Amino acid sequence: MPAATGRGGRVTISDVAARAGVDKAIVSRVVNDKAVSIRPETRERVLLAIRELGYRRNMAARSLRTASTGAVGLFIPDFANPVYAEIITGAETAALARGYVLMVGSSAGAGHRTKDYLEALGEGRVDGLLLAGGPISPAEQQTLDAQGVPWLLVNRRGRSTTRHVVLDDDRAAQVAVGHLLDLGHRRIAHVAGPAGADTARRRREGYRKALRAAGIEPEASLVAAADYTPAGGFEAASALLASGRPPTALFVANVASAIGVLTAVRERGLSVPDDISVVAVHDLPLAEHLVPALTTVRMPLRSLGARATELLLETDPRRPVAEVVRDPIDLVIRRSTARPPRRRR
Amino acid sequence: MPAATGRGGRVTISDVAARAGVDKAIVSRVVNDKAVSIRPETRERVLLAIRELGYRRNMAARSLRTASTGAVGLFIPDFANPVYAEIITGAETAALARGYVLMVGSSAGAGHRTKDYLEALGEGRVDGLLLAGGPISPAEQQTLDAQGVPWLLVNRRGRSTTRHVVLDDDRAAQVAVGHLLDLGHRRIAHVAGPAGADTARRRREGYRKALRAAGIEPEASLVAAADYTPAGGFEAASALLASGRPPTALFVANVASAIGVLTAVRERGLSVPDDISVVAVHDLPLAEHLVPALTTVRMPLRSLGARATELLLETDPRRPVAEVVRDPIDLVIRRSTARPPRRRR
DNA sequence: CTGAAAGCGCTTACAG
């Protein structure tokens, strides 16, 4: 691109050194604020020259020399899912606090070229890569390893790998289902996440545990898998409500699907919460503006992003990591849950 | 971080050259697929060596030599705003198609350190920067210029600068208001965007134009500024509805605020669309799942992201750019708009 | 068609 040309006249460390009448090693030390002692007077001269010339250090040269970039990558499946917004914000704050920049990419725009994208990131653009949510194939994982890029799975566990940070999805599900049980529900269905999703697996697990703890044997017919999208939730809920013995409550694995669930209930001429109670995982800003305002389980998504960044940057990339962020999981009771209806429909 | 050490044993172009029994210049030419002719036999040998050794080129070295990075940056105010998800996806696709990677950052996690963040990006991490939406201060702009980083404003116009791509927000507003006028509304209020936002300004402009074209003089009391958030929409709509002569229709500048607008109407005991019609800008997936399903104006957000990337990469960064993406703007009629109520409230 | 050499802009032991 034409831009490259424009940078030809760039100010380098040598220009600064010449102007300040010192060696460029001195300039480097001043710029990097090394512990090495430099005469205050000399430092001032260098600083002045830097200001006068508008010097900026060149990351490429620095990276080449130090074999590090000062950047952390975060790869997510889709920017449209607001859950990631929270994770990103947490990671961004943590990265900046440690003097790194965070660079986010997704496979949404990359399509089937995710591997190429990861490869490009691995060519030394980042010092490490956080892989959130989406499916990473073994081939992709190998690519990263071959490139020597440290990585860490975020919000999902790997098949054969043990480098991940997750939330306590199991407990979140138990909190949600526990709330429904407390209200007196016994026939509780689950709009689960997609079959492949690790978060979905753990939430389903928690759902079953909570039921069993209350002496209720989980029924397979009361679980319907759905994408983490409104459309997915709509279909799954429609199917569950059309069954012979419909549930009185739905535990939904994700806010996005809950949006579709509410529509499905309404379209069947039923009311939330009078006929059906609904509770979902993740307390996004949106939840309180749905109709009715949605009861949710708040998960520490920002902490997850922050902790992941921390672990990526501060642990040996060759050692296993399997951490569950234990920050509080809160039940946020709004209008979508109530006692079950008296008479059987 | 420990990772850097691990990369010490990295395979370089010299290793490949030695293995293939050629000069490293040859390896470079093969890797970069230069038009230079190389004997097929030699090429094969090099390719084999690359595979055997698992060679990956080092971007830092390449960047230093060529003064370009193969990366484009996109800076947005907040990942939580789904409007940006569409822009990002468009930009990502366009960047990848041109052999670049897109790296997204936001000021949400950066807080007041946006300038530091931009500076870090400008240290030669990207070949150009797309600045979407958020406020970029003159100081920040100067920083980028001083660093010689080409930039382009996306979805907003700058104060003194003319390097931007925007959508036709003016026309979007006219489409929305025109729809309300066609339905017979005469008293149409506007839940506008935040005072500083350029998109807000242009939508307000379109709103006024549409009214005037219908022979209606716009009233300042019928316009209320709001953040592009549910909470902002809630407050603005509440104020508008509390006035002595309330409107029969609301043109809302943004889907996020429309969510709050619907809540506000409901809390006043009014019904959408029987008492109040609501139409909003941006047709996000969410819109059809609101209650009632929201009538919207669909804007070509992906095209905007794609076109911005194209312009950034393919035009001279020292020349002005002021483009309006002219892709179709569509009215998507759902359940939130209807004819005005017969009798005056 | 291939090779040898210079040099991109830094950082960092090492020597003074």
Place this chain on the structure above:
DNA sequence: CTGAAAGCGCTTACAG
């Protein structure tokens, strides 16, 4: 406290 030199891994005119 400061300086001179080597070298990180590439690409690219230039020469053969």
